[in-house]
Amino acid sequence: MIRLAYPVCSLLKKDNPMKTRSVSHLLYANHVNMGGLLVRQPFPTQNVQQIDPFLLLHHARMKVPEHVNPKHAGVDPHPHRGFSPVTFIFEGGVHHRDSRGNNATVYAGGAQWMHAGMGVIHSERPPVDYIERGGYQEIIQLWINSPAKNKMDQPSYFPLQAEDVPQLISDNGNVVLRVFAGELSGVKGSIPSLRPINAATLQMSENSNTSIVLPQHHQALIYVLNGKISLDGYGLVEGHHAVYFKKDGEGISIQAIEQTRILVLSGQPLNEPVVTHGPCVMNTQTEILEAMRDYQAGKMGMLIED
Numbered sequence: 001m002i003r004l005a006y007p008v009c010s011l012l013k014k015d016n017p018m019k020t021r022s023v024s025h026l027l028y029a030n031h032v033n034m035g036g037l038l039v040r041q042p043f044p045t046q047n048v049q050q051i052d053p054f055l056l057l058h059h060a061r062m063k064v065p066e067h068v069n070p071k072h073a074g075v076d077p078h079p080h081r082g083f084s085p086v087t088f089i090f091e092g093g094v095h096h097r098d099s100r101g102n103n104a105t106v107y108a109g110g111a112q113w114m115h116a117g118m119g120v121i122h123s124e125r126p127p128v129d130y131i132e133r134g135g136y137q138e139i140i141q142l143w144i145n146s147p148a149k150n151k152m153d154q155p156s157y158f159p160l161q162a163e164d165v166p167q168l169i170s171d172n173g174n175v176v177l178r179v180f181a182g183e184l185s186g187v188k189g190s191i192p193s194l195r196p197i198n199a200a201t202l203q204m205s206e207n208s209n210t211s212i213v214l215p216q217h218h219q220a221l222i223y224v225l226n227g228k229i230s231l232d233g234y235g236l237v238e239g240h241h242a243v244y245f246k247k248d249g250e251g252i253s254i255q256a257i258e259q260t261r262i263l264v265l266s267g268q269p270l271n272e273p274v275v276t277h278g279p280c281v282m283n284t285q286t287e288i289l290e291a292m293r294d295y296q297a298g299k300m301g302m303l304i305e306d
Contacts, residue, residue: 018211020232021220021249027242029059029223037062037075042223042242051219051244052269053145053195055083055281059225059240061091061138064126070095074125074137077303080116081291082151083281084144084194087112088180088201088263090225091138092130098122099301102157107133109162111180111199113191115146117153119291119300140223140263142199148272148283150194158191166190174208177201184212184264196268204229204256213251218266220245222252227260 025048029040039060044050064073074095087094093107098114099121106112107127114122126137146153160180168177168187181189182198189199198218204210204227211232214220226239232253237243239260245252254262273283280291294300 018213018251018253019249020211020251020253021214021245021247023231023234023243024246025244026237027244029057029240029242034058035075040240042240043244048244050145050274051221052271053197053267054219054221054265055143055145055274055276056141057143057223057242058141059139059223060141061136063136064092064130066131066135070126070128070130071305075123077121077123077305079119079121079279079295079300080114081119081280081282081295081300082116082287083146084113084115086114086142086144086199087124088140088142089138090140090261091136092133093127094137094139095125095127096122096157096159097125097303097305098155098157099303100155100157102159104157104159106159106161108138109165109178111160111165111191113158113160113181113193115150115153115156115194117146117151117155119294120155121300121303123303123305140225142263142265143281144193144197144267145270145272145274145281146194147270151282151287153194160191164190170208170210172208174205175210176203177210177212178203182266184214195270198264198266200264202254202260202262202264204254204260204262206256206259209253209255211251211253212264214266215268216247216250217268219247219269220252220266222254222265223263225261225263228257229260229262230255230257
């Protein structure tokens with residue numbers, strides 16, 4: 001953990017104010033039904049199909065039924081190919097198992113980052129001690145596209161617990177920046193990515209403020225889980241909204257009107273064709289058909305949950 005003797009916002013020199021990015025789209029996270037699970041989805045939408053390299057964002061908070069065995073709750077085994085499904089855990093935990101032999105439970109404050117590569121089958125269940133931890137799960141799942149040259153790599157899986165996430169804390173404790181991947185405000189995340197990606201969370205107390213410098217060539221967005229913020233140069237943004245920024249400034253400046261939690265993302269665009277079908281993301285329709293064939297032929301392995 002890195003603790004500063006000054007607020008995060010003072011990392012910027014006052015005599016050299018940052019030119020903030022302007023807002024391209026404000027995206028409300030409507031409810032969608034994903035196989036019986038009700039999740040919020042700010043994108044893709046009809047207006048914004050993707051924020052290259054970010055393909056999809058789902059935010060869910062749900063109570064796990066106490067009468068259901070955790071081995072049968074959550075998301076059943078399913079395949080992926082060609083992208084990275086990433087899960088940030090804000091409440092409860094997620095028990096991940098996959099056809100490559102990975103088996104880990106990550107709790108609140110942590111994340112699990114999987115490169116699906118050529119194909120993997122995985123399940124995401126509540127932890128066995130979910131009742132002792134309050135009985136709720138709150139997660140964000142983010143789909144990050146993989147470069148064409150890496151879509152058929154061997155899969156990999158990186159679980160990161162809360163205590164292992166590098167973080168930056170303002171002197172008064174009102175702003176906490178936690179970096180999972182990439183580098184923001186001088187803090188380097190420990191999860192490797194296939195393409196330059198910055199992924200972090202912000203926890204801000206009421207009336208606190210911060211500024212974050214972002215690579216000018218990156219696409220950038222934030223998702224506000226709860227509370228209210230004011231963006232410099234734009235104004236009020238409430239919870240359950242994503243903000244997609246233009247590439248016309250050095251970063252973003254945020255003031256928390258209420259206590260709030262924010263996911264901060266930026267990434268170097270791939271600028272490659274995207275063809276999707278269910279849980280697979282490739283570059284051509286032929287590659288999608290090959291993925292479905294390989295899954296049915298068992299080439300992505302098998303996951304038998306005991």
